Amino acid sequence: MSPTRAESAPSATGASRRARLREARLYLVTDDATPEERLPELVSEAVRGGVQVVQLRRKQASPEELHQLAQRCRDRAREGGALFLVDDYPELALEVDADGVHLGQDDLDPTRARQLLGPECLIGLSTHDRDQARAAVRRPVDYISAGPVHATPTKPGRPPVGLAYVSEAARLARVPVVAIGGLGPGEAGAAVRAGADMVGVVRALCSAPDPGALALRLRREIEGAARWTRLVVNGEERRVPPGCTAEELLASLGVGERRAVVERNGEILEQAHLARVRLAEADRLEIVHLVGGGCCD
Template sequence: PAQAERQQPSQVVAANAGRAQEALRVLEEFGRAGDPLLAAEAAAIRYALYDLEVDLMRACGAAAGRRELLLRCHLYLITSPSPRLLETVAAALEAGVRLVQYRAKQADDLERWQEARALRQLCSSHGALFIVNDRVDLALAVEADGVHLGQGDLPPAEARRLLGPDRLIGRSTQRIEQLRQAVADGCDYVGVGPINATPTKPGREPVGLAYVREAAAESPIPFFAIGGLDAGAVAPVVAAGGRRVAVVRAIIEASDPHAASRELLAALQEEA
């Protein structure tokens, strides 16, 4: 039945790219035990396939391509200032992260533009979506895939007018009424949280897993649980109905961001 529902080229590409990537992942994991060369070749081909998928998706249509890729993203990396920012994001991308948001509240515009441009190029080389926090102008300047808006930022309708129909718009939400409004405003995804207290959002009261359950029951668009989450916190989120998580410190502050990313991805895959 699922095959009959795929009426668009982009849907066929996404489904079969996913099959090929999973097959290569199996070869990679089996190869680690007794054939390191096979494991390395499978990994290299899998990463190259991500780039091919992006090219094919863009050929099928930019908007459709971005939204198809978004649906397949279960781990969302949000950056915070770090002297090892590019190195850390590169390690996460190499581990399989395919959705990155650039968030820098305190930097000046020139520094933001330089970092965002470098990260955009890095994400493009790995076939990952690149989102800019708050700043529609910066997103346009570096040709980002979209923008993420807080409740106090530009209204989504105005952001859509500036960005056009092809780019993604995300929205932070803390309760179900805000999620409903984000859907009505035409947002492509929402953040749900903070699930736990986090220094990233000082003074923000955590919403716990109850809101995750509400979002799982009602949201017609992808939602990412966020707030003090790491690999050990994935299981309760999934049990509450969440299939996607967003993290900051769990990867940005990890001593080994590649391993931390792989652990998070494995936890999400295992629980799903």
Template sequence: MNPYRLYLVTDDRQPTDTLQKVVAEAVAGGVTLVQVREKHGDVRAFIERAEAVKDALRGTGVPLIINDRVDVALAVDADGVHLGQTDLPAALARRLLGPDRLLGLSVETEQQLFESESLPVDYLGLSAIFATPTKTDLKKHWGLNGLKRALSVSSRPIVAIGGINADNLRQVAGTGVHGVALVSAICAASCPRSAARSLRRMMK
């Protein structure tokens, strides 16, 4: 099974109990992987939220990925880590995580895409496909043509992220991309389960 198909990135502004409910509902609707993303720098709070999400995922078979922090991933025994370009180097992260955990890497330029071929990562997060309010420091927008180009040159599975929603999801899925990462399309939905189910249907 492709774990990257419908990739949920959590909203760090949601209270922990809300986060836990959103994740449980989203997975019931068809989310295939969950990344806990925290940007506040409070490691204890990060661990608590990651543990809450892990509880929500228990028994579902859906992998738990931690954004940026290898230490948090090891502390909660997560299934993997997703690194940005300024985080721990991928080779060092792989050494700490061991061979069996998933390791993802954000790629924002053609040069980074080229360099990723020699790194010990499992998948790439191609950012950003479209403009998005959650990422304001972007180097570029890949667009659909850029996404197709990246798919043609990378040997790794690619997850598309950035500005993807119900209006453009069919076009993104039509490129043959391995997965799409979503935040607000699920986290901000009035019913995360229905939103996830509807989004999964659009990807067929």
């Protein structure tokens, strides 16, 4: 019988999990090729090297194997301070007290998963095109992945979407974005410059002779790349490329023609200055206009 949430040890709160997710940069997804007995050690080494989120993905394991493996990998991830997620199965996430679950487009609907998991668990969702990224905005998800950036044996038959889609997802998303798919050293920085908050790595880390050393190298590459600026626009998180001006933001939001007013950190920006104002990390913007109505509507 699976333990209910009330019976299990007190879990981390959703707020602390989300705060850690926001700061995470390197995300490991396990593969099927790594032998089961090696996997917990791989997780430990990768986390020591700088991996901050671990997703257990074993498409070929039986439910019993997966349950065992999840407990062991969870402990290793937590020892190193990493978040631990399981792939596909919300029930497994509850059973092993994982920090959350990652869902594909063909898995359980995020809304249904949220009902099962409650508000404290993280839910991630794979997206592969603009429509999916747009649809994810109104789903109860805490991050999205964007990929595969390159063709990869992990996802045979899925066409690569390239870094252009990572940028598109970064513009649309209100939650952190993980670029994933055939990414390794030399490409992690480019993914960040394209708008990714996190870089997801499968094969490069799982097949590395020294996963810890590679994780450290990837983290350095990621930290050295200019990250997109994160803003709060009308109460929701948005990302813009470094150096983006207020005018460029309005254009990217399709606001151009409408008579909108931008308030930045409590100060109204004059129309004439919009092209000169460069947006900064954590800026709070309100974009308002005149609408029909008064008090009673």
